[in-house]
Amino acid sequence: MRGKLISTIAVAFWLGLVAPRDATAQAVPARNTCVSCHTEAGDELAVPVKMMADDIHARRGLSCANCHGGDPNDDDVDRSMDPRKGFVGKPGSKQVSSFCGKCHSNPITMKRFNPGLRVDQEAEFATSIHGKRVASGDTKAATCISCHSAHGVRAVKDPNAPVYPTRVADTCARCHSNSDTMKAYGIPADQVQKYQNSIHAETLLKKNDLSAPTCNDCHGNHGAAPPSTTSVANICGTCHIRQAELFSKSTHKSTFEAMSLSDCVVCHGNHEIKRPTDEMVGTGSQAVCLTCHSPGETGFQAAEAMHQGLTALNARIAEADEVLGRAAHAGMEVSKARFELQDARDSLVNARVVVHSFAPGEVEKAVSPGMEVSDKAYQAGLNALDELLFRRKGLAVSLVVIALAAFSIYLKIRQIERGT
């Protein structure tokens, strides 16, 4: 009797030791029957094993049982995948969030692996559109594994991760560019397409500037939801601080609020944000000001004045550049003047930002230092061309002198040799 009691306790104790309660890291057991059986089974069942080769969890010593439960030491399929041993199998879409959250929402667990990682993704997800839809039973809405994948999870800073900044848009596009899928929700399916045409995409993907925004920078990643009309400007303003500040002090702020218009989006768009041009300001065919302002209004005149300021400076810089280019092409040394012209270009960039104050006086103030610099550079170019002319004239004179001297020597030679 006593022997049986002891052995039962021992077995229970042993079981208790072995059965994973939470996915604390155990040394990967020398025998992992999950891996060996699934590999042997081949086809679909072997896919997760293959994908784990690249998985960051596997690299940290975690394995199948750490997430799915069960007994990785048992060869028998039923005993290994026994719910009494903690086996939970493949989580349904409603369970995925808490499945991952078992560890990722636990600060104590995460501190053992990566103390810097946030632990609120599950909570954020619950607030997101995706999370709410999943909670209401929608199996098509995105869960953790839709973006991070289930078995080949890579760190965000791994360039091959689907959530690496340059690949985020493509990952979102998997669902959001599918018009059939999106029709069911009444959302357009062209956002990613539009984003690809934007200056942000160009900066991120072509110039490899990882600070440029992609979907998650504006929409949030785990708490993904379209920003409300009033908050878009705050989001744009995290990087475009000056424009946001100027705008919020301008006349447009209160008007837009009153009309429930979204600040930046009205003129610049949200997904297809193109590189702004000077033609967007003013009263020309491509001007956004015309959306609200008509001829005769103060707004119309202000738009025109600002446009003129920008185009005047742009033109002046181009003129100076042209003259300096001509001088340089003819061999004159004008690199200093060309560098100094860069200050005028800086003024132009500044003036274009100041446009967001919608005060022509301010734009004029920003434009004038640029005009001064351009004028100086233009003058330097003219001086260089004058100097060029001087040199050519000097050359002509000296060549004439040399020719005459050579000719006179020739005459002298003839004279000497005729005389002999």
Next chain:
Amino acid sequence: MPDASRRSFIDYFLGTTLGATVVSIVYPIIEFLIPPALSEAPQNSVTAATAAELQPNKAKIFKFGTRPGILIRTKDGEWRAFSAVCTHLNCTVQYREDQEHIWCACHAGHFDLNGINVAGPPPRPLEQYAVNLSGDDVVVSKR
């Protein structure tokens, strides 16, 4: 018998033209030897300000060679100087007295008082210059 006047004409012609050639060679040389108004190209060191010009926690943009530089007098009175060209997209940075460090208006990049990029898009620190006080002048030079 050689024609005396013809002889002297050719000699005269020869002398004049050779003389003119010599002048056209010597004139540029003499002009070259006279030092120009700007006696040397101020490339590697520049007097950015006078010591009294900047109060603590103030800064000034100055011209260094062909690019702008920023001279900062920190709250503790120390002098720092950096290239004012932002390492993100080349805008000119400025000093934020409220934040007591360097900031770029274009996309909100932040640099600390060692020039290190601490926040925002800039990928690299600002190039730092050496600052020396020479009497009343604050002289900035490349390290």
Next chain:
Amino acid sequence: MSLSQNGDAMSTRRSTVATWLDERCGLEAVREFAARKTVPVHRHTIWYYFGGMALFLFTIQVVTGILLLLYYRPSAESAFESVQFIMTEVRFGWLIRSLHSWSANVLIAALFVHMFSVFFLRAYKARRELTWTSGVFLFFLSLAFGFSGYLLPWNTLAFFATKVGTEVAGVVPIVGSFLVRFLRGGEEVTGATLTRFYGFHVAILPALTTALLLIHLLLVQRHGMHIPDSVKPPVKTMKFFPNFMLRDAIGWLVALGALAALAALFPWELGEKADPFMPAPEGIRPEWFFMFMFETLKILPAKIGPFDGEVLGILGFGIGGLLLLLVPFIGTNGSRTTALVFKAAGIIAILYIVIFTVAGYVK
């Protein structure tokens, strides 16, 4: 006549000065020599002018070089800026600098012509061997002048061309790595290289050149101008002073005019300041007078038998240079076959140089 009276007065004054100098310096001997010196006149006389042309161009280099070093600064931090300063701020700085650069190239071209004309006219034979040898050394010195001067503006093209050029020196067996360190003033091309090249360019090379040039010119005076075998006596002559000299002067004036035009119409470019940390840009090439060697090295395969292609190439050039020096000492047995072989070798050499130089630019 008053003119002749004055003329007599002038000549009397002149002879007093001359006598005074002669008593102190022995100038009378020089004057007599100069008055006696003649130059043979025949269909090949035109080649006699190229030595003097080279001397004239060298003088231009010395004068413009001295002027430049009044403003140039031989350190990595300020070299480029000082050249920019000369080009933009100094009055006629652009002229002096462009003259210096263009004249360097014209000088080396003139030296090629001078050397090949002497070769084909076989003016190096009996008694004139040392004139030839000193001349070949002068030629090597000019190439060294060209190579060291090229780096001085410290622009990107020059920096990388120097890097590649000094790298090649490392291929020489045994002394290669020492040579590279000696040339570069260190392991890499740095400001130390610049200062060292400056020292070569304005002090060491001029000193060596002056010495050799004196020897070369004295030897030429001693032996007079060689008359080619194909010219049969009797040979007309003309006096050196003033007849040949005046003709020389016309050539020099034409050269001066051409250089002035080149300097004004095609100013030598400044380029961009060298940045040792940037990767080598496309299209690095040496100056044109090294191009044929550069192209040859590029064409040689990496391995020829058990040897490195590059090493064989360098040794080849070394042997070529040695042969060039020894020209007067080999094949002077007077047989027609030897003469023909030499002529053929000369023509092949010219063709090789021209083709490979052009190839370097066409690519």
